[in-house]
Amino acid sequence: MSTRTFVVKGARPLGADPADLVLEDGAITEVGTGLSRSGAEVVDAGGLVALPGLVDLHTHLREPGREDAETVQTGTAAAAMGGFSAVHAMANTDPVADTAGVVEQVWRLGREAGHCDVHPVGAVTVGLAGRALAELGAMAESAARVRVFSDDGNCVSDAVLMRRALEYVKAFGGVVAQHAQEPRLTVDAQMNEGELSGVLGLAGWPAVAEEAVIARDVLLAAHVGSRLHVCHVSSAGSVEILRWAKSKGWNVTAEVTPHHLLLTDELATSYDPVFKVNPPLRTAEDVAALREALADGTIDAVATDHAPHSHEDKDCEWAAAAFGMLGLETALSVVQEAMVETGLLDWAGVADRMSVRPARIGLVEDQGRPLQAGSPANLVLVDPAARRRIDPFALTSRSRNTPYAGRELPGAVVATFLRGRPTVLDGKLV
Amino acid sequence: MNRHLLSAADLSRDDAVLVLDTAEELARLADRPIKKLPTLRGRTVVNLFFEDSTRTRISFEAAAKRLSADVINFSAKGSSVSKGESLKDTALTLEAMGADAVVVRHSASGAPHRLATSGWIRGSVVNAGDGTHEHPTQALLDAFTMRRRLTGGEGDLAGKRVTIVGDVLHSRVARSNVLLLHTLGAEVTLVAPPTLLPVGVDTWPCATSYDLDGELDKSDVVMMLRVQRERMNLDGGGFFPSAREYSRRYGLDGRRMGLLPEHAIVMHPGPMNRGMEISAEVADSPRSTIVEQVTNGVSVRMAVLYLLLSGSDGIGEDA
Missing domain, CATH: 2.30.40.10 (Urease, subunit C, domain 1)
Structure with missing residues (x-):
């Protein structure tokens, strides 16, 4: 205060x-x-x-483990520069944020840095390995009060495990944020599977690998009466499934990254790994569908998937490079270009998609509030x-x-x- | 003027014909008692091979030496994708040694493109095969071989029908050949089981078919691609059920060779799996150009190095 x-x-x-x-x-x-x-x-x-402080549902702060790429200090400073007053720190650190100890550490580092609120995301499974549930309850009850759980980077691909996770988090109002990627369809995948992947000789990441998991998960969420959040939706087909799920009244939310609202797979023709990201950049038709879905509310939120990587991990050939791109400091500008200047959203809409709804999805009570007294x-x-x-x-x-x-x-x-x-x-x- | 040869798409029709004509001139050298020209004396050509390929490396080495270039063979085995940084470090090392041209073979698609555009080196980059992307000098030597056999060694390949059979999905040879043969006016048909054709192949400048027998009687050239036996043992059931079934449906044996027109030739980029995609009877027949392709490879690579390094008569667009 x-x-x-x-x-x-x-x-x-x-x-x-x-x-x-x-x-x-x-x-x-x-x-x-x-x-x-x-x-x-x-x-x-x-x-x-003036907008309510932005809330990011999807940030990689890299600490602990990869402090050469980002720290809680530098990442939250970048967040503040981008207009964010709260970020959700993804769990794929080293060690993984799959215990109360790690999430509390990240939460405390955020408090000490003071640039914005840090809400740690807890891993769904131990070590992100997709085999056993992590101690979700302990993370929820920790000082970090975790409400969002995700194995992001990996998909919770085992259907039974996903079902159990969706059921289990109901006890404390949590939400499972799924990185939707059918692993067997995406072995060694490098870029969007389509016309260009064939020409460039880069192994394809087909949109169906995302869509098939989203379809399964919305059905699972409906079946067990739980809450599902879908990370970084990237394809027009995913949008259709989400639209259908929402029309059923199911408790499903979704996010899109700024880069998927602006960039396309054409950029891979440079073989410059700065454009290598997961899920991959897709086609202009996908970009148009994502913008439309964000405008009509089928996609609830913009989330950055801010993914810092060291120079060494990007200054190499495409196949050897890490997936991911920065997002916090450019997110609002990209949304302005893709959504506001195209007439798809007004500033109230931007506030809704970048602050109000993400705060609601993450159950962050003191963020995303109206700009009014109190x-x-x-x-x-x-x-x-x-x-x-x-x-x-x-x-x-x-x-x-x-x-x-x-x-x-x-x-x-x-x-x-x-x-x-x-x-x-x-x-x-x- | 162009500095690099990264993709067969870098070559216009005139560029490609110039390479083939130049190769034809240089091939005559092979008949002389002294097989050497002084053209690239004092220039350094580095063969940078991140992937084993004795055949391609020796071919480039012979080509550079016949043009009197200094040749450095740099085998960076083990420095593959898992340690990607070494591509950059190796490039910086070569730059420090003053390489005029770098001939690069790499398991990662786009690695030569990265070398040429990242600012790490100033010399010309020649793609000697990158991942599942391209192998432009192979396409040039294939076109050279076709031209010798089918058009008397002159002009382009307008109207010639070329059938390319096999693992197109993983083949850099197929990609470069489709692009170059299309540029030279040939009509290309790719034949493969649907699992071995890439998504988006319908947008390539060629036709596709799943039925080899249906294509043979109208083919001037049949090019058989190597099919790795491992491809059928992968998780997910593999790309085809068994080597036996593959051979039955897509292998070129004596019976199928009999369906070809009298003048048609059979090609293979090597190394062959005899008994898999091609039978010994076909490989050793007079229609087979497989050994000739190796010989022609040297002439074509001489032409490429000559045109890239010897001044203003460059090939293609600046990449």
Whole structure:
């Protein structure tokens, strides 16, 4: 909680008419026009859009284990620079976050760093090995209060194990976030299976390997009456299955990454591993379907799948390179380009998909709240008129593997507040 | 001017014909008592092989030596995909040694492309086979062989019907051949069991068929691809049920050879699995160009090195 008081002058909440917001004692205490407080610091937010602080359901902070690629400190700093006030830290660390001890460690590192809230994701299975359930209850009851469980990086491909996990987390209102990838259909897979994989001679990752698992899992979730979240949906076919599941009223949610909203498999023709990611970049038709699904709510949330990798793990031939790309510091800009500037979402829609709904999915009560008196003062101020050229070496993340290097993107985060305390001000880390 | 040969698609029709014509001139050298030209004296050609391929390496080595280049053979076995960083380190080493051309064979598709575009080296890169992607000099020597047998060693291959049979899915030879033969005007048909044709093959500039017998009587060339026996023992049931069934449906034996037109030739990039995709009777028949292909490989690779390294008459677009 901050002891400083801020008056944010002239921001446009969710893109609406300009208003002033007073932030004191960690909360928004007043929204209106012509507001002031004696002794308050004034933030001139003319022309800026105010959104609730962004919530990422899918972040790889790499600590413990790969501190050469990212740490909780650097990853959460990157998150704040991207406008996030909360991130969910994926479990595929080393050691794996499959015990109360590891999730509490990550949670504490997040508190010490202070750039944004860190909600550790617990592994579904011991060691992400897909054989035995991890101690989900112990993680839920730990100081980290884990509610999202995922073997992300690996699919919980065993149908019985997936069923048990879906059932078990009901005891504490948890959700299983599935990395949908049928492993036998994707052995050594390198890129989207299609016209280009055949020409480039790279082993294909067929969309059906994702769609088949999503189809199975929505049926399982309905059967046992549990809650399923689908990570990084990448194909038009997946969207159709989710639309059908939602039409049945089943408790299924889904996320899409910024890169799957903007980039296509054509980029693999460069053989530059910066474009190697899992699930792979797919076709322009898939991109169009994903945008439409995010706009109509079939896909609930944008989640970054921020995946830092050391230079060594990307500066090599395609097949040898690691999967994954950075996302936190460019997510909002990519969503602006793909969704706002195309007229598919307004800023209220962006707030819904990047803050309100992800907070609801992750059961994060103090995030994704309306910008009104009484809400915690978690917010981001973004300049939608700014344009910036992405320089990998100017990023806050410890890694450099952004697929947008040299690309001009719209929008810039000017300030981020976490419970009334600025974590980013004037576009710089506080 | 082009600096690299990474894909058969880098070559226009005129580029390809120039390579073949140049190879034809250089082939005459082989009939002389002294088989050497001074053209590349003082230039260094590195054969960088991350994958075993004695045949291809020796062919490039002979080609470079006949042009008087200094040849360094760099076998980086064991430095494959699992230790990818070594591609870069090896490249930096070669750059420091002043390689004018790097002939690279690698198990990872796109590795030569990475070498050529990553800024690690300045020399020309020649793809000598990358993963399941391409093998452009093999396609050139195949086209050279077809031209000698079918068009008197001149021009392109307009209207010639070429049937390529076997494991297209994993074959860099098939990919490069489809691209180059299409460029040269030939009509290509790929024949394979459906499990060994890649997704998207319907967009390639060729036809496809599952029925070998139906293609033979209209073929000027039948090219048999090597089929690895391991392919049937993989998890998931393999790509075909048994070697026996594969041979019955897609192997070229004496009976099938009898269905070919009188003038048709039989090709194979080697190494062969006798009794699997090709019977000994066919491999050793006068229609077979298999040994000739090896000889022609040297002339074609001389032409490629000559055109890439000897100045302004480059081939293809700058990659």
